[in-house]
Amino acid sequence: MEAVLKNLASTAELLAVATQSGAVEQWDKQTLTRAFQWARYCEHVFNRFHNNPATRRIMEKQLQLTNQSLRAAFPGYTEISFSDLSRCQHLLLVGLLNNPDLPSSILKILFDSPVNTKKSEYQDVTGFCSHIIQCKSACKVLSPLTGVSAIGADAEVQGVMLMERLGALLSQSGKASQTEHFLDSVLQGCEGEAEHFCQVIAAALLTTKTSAAQTAAQDFLLDWLQNKHSELQHLCSALHTTLLTDLAKKHLKFRDAYCGVLKKWTSDMEYSINDGEWVQTSTNQTVSFKRLTEHFLALFEACPAQREDVEKELNALKISDGDFDVRGLSVWGDLLSALNK
């Protein structure tokens, strides 16, 4: 353990030097290779211990100490946390490329043609950046071809990664709060891209690999989602109906949650005499009456068993509203008639 801690500290120092020190002027190919090897080592350490709270805490403490001394040595030093270690190579690269003292010879090595064209995992520093650029460009070249689907390929890949992370967290830590914290932080981080994150969640819930860890992770995600009302509502309004019905078909919990959202939207509606239609009273008009009806119909088509139960409920609510058959008096009644047209 002591050796690992020492290595972590050294790599943090290495990162600081790479990012901010003029010492990089002396770097040659060997130094560069070694630097990336250490960064890779840290990534392995992260993967190995991030689910182990006790070890994690020790490592975080060590990094705190190292941060302190580095802050003193380098003005404007950006601290490195334990979770940063999962992307250590990327941090090293960003640091190096932004360091104006980095010699052009090192740059040339990074942007040279990659040595191994085979799919081997051999990690040669030569062409490290070229390879990244090739992958990114190839992704862009192929993206218009994958056509318009409800979930983009990128959301799908991110969904799978989310599942993997969740699965790992749940299987080892056992503490639900940690996993919840993780999801919360991801949600917060994607605040600007809420719709995209909805797609990622949907993709995660639709991944079909059936393992016990996977099922547990999906279950956890559903529970978490149910507690995040605004996120759930956003998801139901942002995603395509087919996607929602796929989710409803696959997960009973989601079906119930979805139904709940639809009912809540219905109850929030008021009849507008000017428009001759039911409209949402809330400030963000997410769904129209017509759309709401479409949602219900799509759900019934995908899950026929739901229809009877929901209609019974709606009927009960209509009765409680006075059981009128006149339009505009009870949203439940109008909804029922719209559904049965």
Added chain:
Amino acid sequence: MSQLQPVIQLQSMAEPLLNIQEMQFWLDKAVAWGQADSPDTQGDTCLHLNRLRDLLQQLLTNMNNTSSTIETMKTLPFLGQFLGRLCWNPYVTADATSRRLLFQCLWGLYSEHPGNAVERKANQWIRKVLCQLATEDDDAAAQAVMKHMGVPPKEYYLKLLRKRVALLQENIGKSCNSLGDINQRCSCDSILATSEACVPLVTCPEAAPLIGVLLQQPAKCARASLSEDFLDALSSAYSSQCSSLEEQTVISLWYHNLSSLEEAVLSQLEDVVTNKGSTPQRLEEQLAQSLLPKACAQHCSIYLVVKDIFRSILKQAEGVEPVKHLIQTFTSCFLRELALLQHQTSVSLKALFPESPQSLLLPLLTLPSEMPQEAWRRHLNWLSGSLQRLTEEEEGGDRDSSGSTKRHHKVFEAWFLLVQCGHWVQVAVQLLVTSEPEDCGPLLWLLTFYHHPTNQWHHRELQLVVDQSGLVDEAACVLSSLQPRLNEGSRSSDDCNRVHLRITALQNTLIHSV
């Protein structure tokens, strides 16, 4: 040395650098590609990728000739803008060669020791562009998710690329049911677009499965055509060994693209002509590695094309021995591959050798090893006789010009078949050495026919004088190879002596006649 330098400088200045019009054309193109993202711009970029690469190479050469960045910028003022725009074009950066050239051009503008503000600024700009290319993302959503999930960008993009490739592979795998109705839309429309998009990806190893599927799709639908640019790009990447394709992909490439097949065959021919010292085993290995025999075994059409190429080479230069050896080795490799496949496909000999005289097919294709040694002489005599009759028909009918082309053709095809089945010629030489002078007639006739099918200057009647170079070479080869074999063989000493004497006599004749 100092006297030479000014001359060189003058020369490079006298050479016209890229003219302004061309540069403007390319600059406009780069701007257009950057602005629109439609399928048309995609197609346009892919169309111009080849020429763009040549342009970049030219620019690079020019830059290497100029002494400083300032000078380069003077002669090509829009160069920075042009290169900058290309950096953000994924079609240019996805392709290994154009990316390499682009970066090399950027380095051409970089000054190790900047002497003024312009050069310093250029350096800064270059560093910034490279940094952005490698570390930044225009997909903010993906970046946010990755950062908070702690996923390294390199891992993410690799996975995303593999996912996109897998999705596209699936799409292509779905067969279409339009049954050739051109008016009906089907999923095959995407095949052309996909193949075009793969033009810059022929050197990308992760895209190889997709390329394989594109090439190997059964293509029953009229709409499922592959872009010509794609096939050309693939072909040149393969021949310059930038891309390691799977066997079936290469064979499918040849099936779709005639020029790539031709190139493969011609490169083998070039090889044998330039490397005359290669052994028969080496030749066999090389041919097997080239995948040509396998491809021919799988597709009769490929075999016929390859044969056509051989045929036209031989028509131009009938005496080139290395070529004939190649054809012979090739045919035996091909027949072996065919035998391996024979339980799956049943192609008739007639389909494979449509122009050869049918009566000679089986006799020539049968290997000497498939026949008892005692039968060889009889077999060869028969072969010699048949061929002789064929040539006599040709010569006899010379006065009657109407059928002469057809007859010439027949003789040529017979000879071509003999070249392909050159193992019998080798057997003939072997027997010549071990036979009595009286039995030599048909064998010598056969050899002379093999080396000189056209009867303009030589007589194919009984000859004992070996003054033709081909025959000399052949005999010398066989003789020297027989010597050690005799020494280790288990024949009777009488036989050995007789053969030894015969060999020595023949050797003397050879030495004295050349």
